[in-house]
Each structure stands twice: as structure tokens, then as C-alpha cells.
Amino acid sequence: MLILKLSCPDQHGIVAKIANYIASHNGNLLEFNQFTNTFDSKFFARLEIDTADIDVEINSFITGFNVLGEALKAEWHFRHSPFKLRTVILVTKTTHCLNEILWRTSESDLPLEITSIIGNRDHCQAIAEKEGIPFHHIDMDGDQKNDGFQQIAQILRDEEVQLGILARFMQILPNWFCDEFSGKLINIHHSFLPAFIGANPYRQAYNRGVKLIGATCHYVTADLDAGPIIEQEVKRVLHSHSPQDLMRLGRDCERSALARGIRYHAYDRTIIDGNRAIVFED
Amino acid sequence: MLILKLSCPDQHGIVAKIANYIASHNGNLLEFNQFTNTFDSKFFARLEIDTADIDVEINSFITGFNVLGEALKAEWHFRHSPFKLRTVILVTKTTHCLNEILWRTSESDLPLEITSIIGNRDHCQAIAEKEGIPFHHIDMDGDQKNDGFQQIAQILRDEEVQLGILARFMQILPNWFCDEFSGKLINIHHSFLPAFIGANPYRQAYNRGVKLIGATCHYVTADLDAGPIIEQEVKRVLHSHSPQDLMRLGRDCERSALARGIRYHAYDRTIIDGNRAIVFED
């Protein structure tokens, strides 16, 4: 099975051209989700293609698409399924998001191959070791910060990482890092963005007396907390909840928003469109 | 704009054929949702087609599709947009579902033209009159039941009704009636089906001590409460809620499940597949 995602300027006949290419090689469409943003005439699509009866090598089929893709001025991506994304998880102290990802990976809910866990603290080292995953403790305090990010970048390069997950990684990323790994970094923010940007969102939420708190999973961009949103989750707050209760409920929001966000990304259900993310939900 | 929904046995190249037909007449696809059920090899699709630049009369475009549709052994349906569905609402005593539909229709949330309201009681007559919609009070008690359904059927025929909404219509429909208007009747059931089938679902729910209650919007079939489900909605129940509170919360579930169900049906987002309904959500 192949997943194809594609975006391009809209014009008449795009679906026909894509579908013809697939049919001409005897592929079969299992799922076709297409959406045209008529505000700015952009075409977005995600296809699942059954390749069992295809009449060429898969790789020829993929490279053969180049002619059409370029003619459409498209950006596109094919993914063989089943697959596992080479993934690094970045953490600081808290373990709930890390545990959620590890558990879902072991259950095959998330198609990840976790090559390393990196922490600027060593609180998660024991968990990594239990799972037999290499743990890199990279101290980033004070003026070690830039060196630290250089080390992290080198690990991501060496391990040919396809996805970096910031699982409550409490460091602000330098611009060059965001740029180099653009579209490959997913963060979980512990508030319902754009509310409560910045530090201590649960305390802010308590003080404001909100009745719902949330978490936001988004792509990382140089503009902190402003990257394209992939998924959000909320929980109800009662007046009897202390800031600690909000943190507890918030952890559940974070776990589920992050897990769904990673899943959408991994199965190529997301297409970044400026500071918005198209998400073909499942 | 045209909406096309279509289902047929799966085969290779269906999307290409459909898209080619559209492109060949210079139509432009705005949204294409397709899904293949690989369990029984059935193909389902819903398309939104921008017809601004189309090179033939719309009706020729529609009838021209017959050749392809028949070749695919498909069932399909085109709908011009904007449109209003000719609709009759059937009621008994309660007004909340009726009011919801009337309000959403007046707000253009629902694309309906309500030609009549029919009640086997006269409780809703005043509401109909306020809105200037004809109200038919058809008594169906005892042996007047069959006559009553004959009268209702005649109204549906005379008014060339495209949709009949059972908005808490507390009568069991005869089989011949379900058959004649198959696929055109939508009911709201006051429980989260398949739980609490039958009478007094809120009392049943109270007695069972459930923590969530719900409502179910479904197509009407001769098999009571077993028709294809279009939409469901639940609300949280507290221990302090009496059966009356459950009815109150249930009314909210009914209103929103029914409204969304009607919307999905009206915009051709539903395809009946045996006793399941495919719903291309929005």
C-alpha cells in the first residue's frame, strides 16, 4: 500500500490526472480525500493506493510520478505502508508524554522506530533503559545551550531521523534548528493555544477561572507557540480543582493530543499550509 | 455547484473515470471524499463540483453521466446547490425537535422548505401557525391508525416530499409506509441505540445508573429502532439527576443529533449501505 499526499495550485482536472496515472499502472484507490481551499486556490489531497496489482516496480511507479508532479507545480510525498518512522524523543523531567508514546509504539498504535531519547535532564533515563532505547543526557543550562543543540542536531542527522517529538521538552529552540528540521518537529504545548501562551499556563488558567483547559499539538516553527496546530484537546474544570488538579487533567490532554497529532503526521494525514495544518482526520 | 454521491462495486480506475468525465466537460472538483470498504469491495464517493466553467448545460452534464454510471453498476445522485429539500415534519406532543428544525431552517443552517407539519395530536399547531406553515392534525388513535397513515402518505405524495422528519413522532410506522418512503424518512430516537430500545428509555437509563445518556438519529426501516444510524450524541449524567433531568438533557441530545443528521442527509453526505450509513462528515 502507498500513501500519497500532495498540494499544488488549483486548476481543473488535477484529480483526473492523478487518478489516470494510478489507473494506468493498475493501482487501486482505497481512499481519496481531497480539498480545495477556494480562498487562495490551493489543492490538497491524500490518497491510499492498493499496489497489489501494480504493473511496475513500486519505485518506478513513484519516480514515474515526477513528470506529473512537476507539471502540477506540486509538493508531494509517497510513503510505503507498513512503515516505521525513525524518531527521536526530546524530554526534560516529566514522563507522561514519553510513556504514552512508548506504550503506543509498543502496541503498534504509532508506527515509530524510536532510535534515541534525548534529555536535558536525566529524569527519564531509567525509562529509556527499561525499554532498551539509547538515552543521551545533554546538559543545556547557561552557556551550554548552543553546544547542546549542536549535539542534538548531530544525533538527528546521524540517525537519519524523520520525526523529532518534543515531549514536554522545556527548552526554546534556536531558529537555525527549527529551520533545519522544519516540518519534522512536533511539540506538545500545555495549554489550549492561543490562550495562555508562555510560562505556567495551568496557573494562568486557574487564575482566569476557565471552565475548560487544554493542550495543543503543533509543528515547531521559529515563532514560539505559533506553529501550525495539528490537534487540540480539552477537559472540563471544576471550581474545586486546584492548580495541581489542572496539571493532572492537563497531562491527560497532553497525552491524547500529542498521540493523535503524531498519528496524523506519521500516516501523512497532515499538510502544512502556511501557519495552518490541513488534517485529513481518521 | 453540483454534489454527486455514488456507490458501486469496487474495481480499478473508478476515480479516474469519474474525474475524467468531469474534467472532460471542464468541471472543477472542490472536494472529493472517497472510501472503499475492503471487506465487501464496495466503493463510495461524494464529490463537490464547481460547474462555473462547465461546457454544456448542467442537465446535459447530469444525464451524460448515465453511461458511466450504468457501466459502473452504480447508484448515484446529483444535487444542484444551492437547493431546498421539500420536507414534511411529523410530530406528536413535544416541541423541542420541531423548534430546532424551524429555527435552523430560518437561519439557513438547514436547506429545507417545510411544506407541512403533521401531528397526531394538536400540541404543535400553534407553533406551525406562528411560522405560517400548514398543520394537519390527523388523529391516529385506535382503528384510525391505518387511515391516518394513508392520509400522511397522500400528503407526502401530493407535496412531492423529498424528506420526512419524525421529530418525536410517537407512532410505529406500518411496513408499507416505510417501504414506500425508504431512504426519505429520518427519525430521532431518544436513547443511545442500541441501548434502551423500546419505551421510556430515560427511565430505563435512570434505573440502570448510566453515566452518559444519548440520542440517535437514524433512517427509518420496517425494523423498529434498527435503521442505519446517521448520528449520535451523548451528555454526562450525575447521580443527582432525576429521570426528569435525564429527559431535559436528553432533549438537548435529540436536538443536536437530529439537526446534524438532517444536515448530513440534506447535503448528500450519507450513503445507506445495508443497515449502516456511510457519513462523509463535515
Place this chain on the structure above:
Amino acid sequence: MLILKLSCPDQHGIVAKIANYIASHNGNLLEFNQFTNTFDSKFFARLEIDTADIDVEINSFITGFNVLGEALKAEWHFRHSPFKLRTVILVTKTTHCLNEILWRTSESDLPLEITSIIGNRDHCQAIAEKEGIPFHHIDMDGDQKNDGFQQIAQILRDEEVQLGILARFMQILPNWFCDEFSGKLINIHHSFLPAFIGANPYRQAYNRGVKLIGATCHYVTADLDAGPIIEQEVKRVLHSHSPQDLMRLGRDCERSALARGIRYHAYDRTIIDGNRAIVFED
């Protein structure tokens, strides 16, 4: 039945004192919700008291509580049940919140007696007339604004209004007005506060690409959009939703958040505590 809500500085034995007073007159407690905020040592409670067997006149029972209430340095309020709150609804153009309140009032979901509807536009006049409720069209454009609020205040005074509902009333209230009717004005804000404060929240939400939109029901204070939050509601957003779709979904959020907020207020389930609202949910 009596509802008592009370807040005071915490001290030992408050519940005993209150319960003793009730028991000493043979009242029976049906529901007692109490909560102590240990951060700032404040005591909050809401009681439902069955007065069927009470041994004095209800009014003597209520005035007799003064001694204890003052000794506790409390703020408190008794409400006879059943009751209807004398209510004025303020509107501009949109009708969905107004319709929701009218329908719920007619269904006895909301215990309101709506004495007037006031509009700075006349779009809702026809609805008011259908329901037989006086409609006051008060133009507030330009320099008529202050006069307008003087007229509104006079209506609220003359009709001895207990609750003013801003049902999408698109005017910023002057401070004197907020002060005079403090704790008696409820607003529905068309965003999930504190996100998207200010104009055009649905457009802001669309531009930011959020995956959930919401509405917020809050008490009105002079600090715009910052009053104590009573209730919030969210709905899921898809990438295919236009700003118009967000407005449509938002209307549903507004209707349900406002209806629940009014219900909590009317049944004395809310206690304002600075810029937070304690809500004893049901």
C-alpha cells in the same frame, strides 16, 4: 423549597451552625454542596432545603438567619423555589441566542419571566412580537450611546429586573452601567476566552488554524471580556471549514454555553469570587 447560597471567611464549625439553624426549625436538607478554598480560606456553600415541615413562616425563617449570617461575616441569598427571575434580554441583530432562551423558557428549562427585549437594532422585533413580549428599539449609534444606556438602565429599574442577558448585544457597556447592575448581567462571548479577545474571533480562529472553537458565558464587569467565567463550550473544527462554518458551529457553542450559564445563575449555583466564578454544577 428554599435555595441558600452563602460565602464567608472560613472558620471551624460553619456547616454545623448552618445545619443546626435549619434543623432547629425542622427544615430538611436535600442537597448540600460545600467547598473551602484553602488558598485564601474562603468558605462557599449552596443548600437545597425542604421547607414542608418547617415550624415558622418562611419569611421568618429567612430573616431569622440574619443573626448567624452576620456573625459569619457572610454574603448570602435565599431563593424560594419554584420561582421565575424577572429578566430582560438585550440583542442586536442575531437571533440564535434569543431564540434559544425563549424556547427554553417556554419549556420551563429556564425559570425566567422575560419582561422586555431590548435591541439597538430592530432585527429581533418580529420574534418578540410573536412571543408577545414588549420590544424596545433603542438606537445607540454615535452620540446616542449614553442616552441609550440611560434608557436601558431605566427599563431595568422600572421592571425590577433580576437578570439582564446580553444575547449577542454588540455594544460595549459603560462602567457606571456595569457597576449598577453588577452580578446581574450575563454575557455570551463568541470565543473560547481568553483566546481571541476582541473583534471577529471566528476569523481570528480560522487564521490561526485552531482545531476547536468555543464560546464563553461570563458575568459582565467593566473590564471587557474579563468577567468571571460561568461556562464554556467547544466544538471540533475541520480543515474544510470556512470562517462561515466556524460561525455556524460557534452559534451552537454560544447557545449551549449561554443556556447552561443562565441555568446555573438562575438556580443560584454560582458564587462570584473575585474574577472567578464558583459553579456548583448539575
Place this chain on the structure above:
Amino acid sequence: MLILKLSCPDQHGIVAKIANYIASHNGNLLEFNQFTNTFDSKFFARLEIDTADIDVEINSFITGFNVLGEALKAEWHFRHSPFKLRTVILVTKTTHCLNEILWRTSESDLPLEITSIIGNRDHCQAIAEKEGIPFHHIDMDGDQKNDGFQQIAQILRDEEVQLGILARFMQILPNWFCDEFSGKLINIHHSFLPAFIGANPYRQAYNRGVKLIGATCHYVTADLDAGPIIEQEVKRVLHSHSPQDLMRLGRDCERSALARGIRYHAYDRTIIDGNRAIVFED
């Protein structure tokens, strides 16, 4: 801090008597939730009592309550806080509920001391060993079943277990076992009860085409799947979801409903009332 939960036949003055007892020993009420079921005149309450200033030994305070408790013909329970419930987890093959409980216990979200994990299969043994918790593999196939339950009962007795969690334990419990540990066994059922009782609920749900699936956390009684419901959770189903997807979504429902149910039970927020459970939510 002490938690007191209590139920008894209703009469006037119960709250006063309880609060007087607490105040007479200089205890301070932090939270008092009380509810009277007027259908059958039963009184239910849960109290959180700050014992910092109490003027007797805690145990004297607790035993001193006996006189009042018996006079009220009450059932009641005091719990010192903080505390950890001695807990055994029963499993078969699947790991998601087990992992959820272990993680939440390690995060102090759940106040449990897990003394043993018991499996009628050995699939979860590795997880138990990683956590350093004793694992008992007790084969229960065929005629070993009764012996198996005798062994389990002996473990529960030996370890003075306060809570047994059936974390997807796929065995029907004998009546004597349910009776002996009545009120101490919590199960997670993989459907939204009372829908889809019996085997393969996800397949049943798929076939029925429901739009929401769920899970139910309940106390175990001899009447299978009919015990008092503590918590329920639902997730939305799309037409594209296969039965496998329903199982995946269902796992998330199970994890969260079970975790919340255990939390309510552990913090004495539940009172069993026939086949219903009163739940003082937080």
C-alpha cells in the same frame, strides 16, 4: 485529612448531627457533598475533614463516631489521607489497562500500592517484572477454573487487598468470589453498557454502524455486566473505521474510564446504592 462517606435512611437533621460531631472535636470541613434521593428517602454524603486542629486522637475521633453512625442506621467509612490502597490487578493478554494503571500509580495520580499482578495468561509477566511487582500466572483453562479462583482468593486474602482491578481479565467470576469481595472489585467492560453485552462488542458495534463507541467501568456483581456503573467514556466513530480501528479507539476509552473509575473509588467518591453508584465527581 479524613474522608468520610456515609449513607443512611433520610431524616431531618442528619447534616447538623454530623457537622456538630466534627465541630465538637474542632475538625474543619473542607468539602461537604450531600445528596438525598427523594424517591426512596436515602441520604448520601461525602466529607473531607481537616484534622489538623482536632482535639483527640484520630482513631478516637473515628471510633467516637460509632454512636452517631449507629443511631442513624448508617453505613459509613473513614479514610485517612494520604493513603495507598492495597491493590491486585488481574489481567489476561492485553496490556493497555495494566500499563495505564501502573503509569498513573507511578505519577501518584492513583493512590495505589500494587501488591501483585495475576494473569491467567503470562503475556503481562514481563511488564510486571520490569516494575518489580510479583506476577502470579494462574492457569484457568478447562477444569482448572475453580482451583484458579481459589488461588486468586487466597492471594487477595493473604495480601489484605482493598481493591481488585479486572484490567481486561477475560474470565467470568464465580458467584462466591463476587460475594466474598463485594464492593472491592472493579471491572472495565469494553462497550458502552448496556449496549453490546457479551462477546466481541467492537465487532457488534461495527456491524450495527454506531457513531460512538465506549467503555464502562463498573463494580463487579454476580450478574455479569450488570454491576453498578462508576464511569463511562465514548469516542466518535467514522465510516472508514474498521473493527480494528474500533478496538484501537476502544482501548483509549477503556484506559480513561477505568482510570477515572479507580480514582473515584479510591478517594471514596462512590457509594453503591443497589445497582446504581452514587459518584461525587471531581
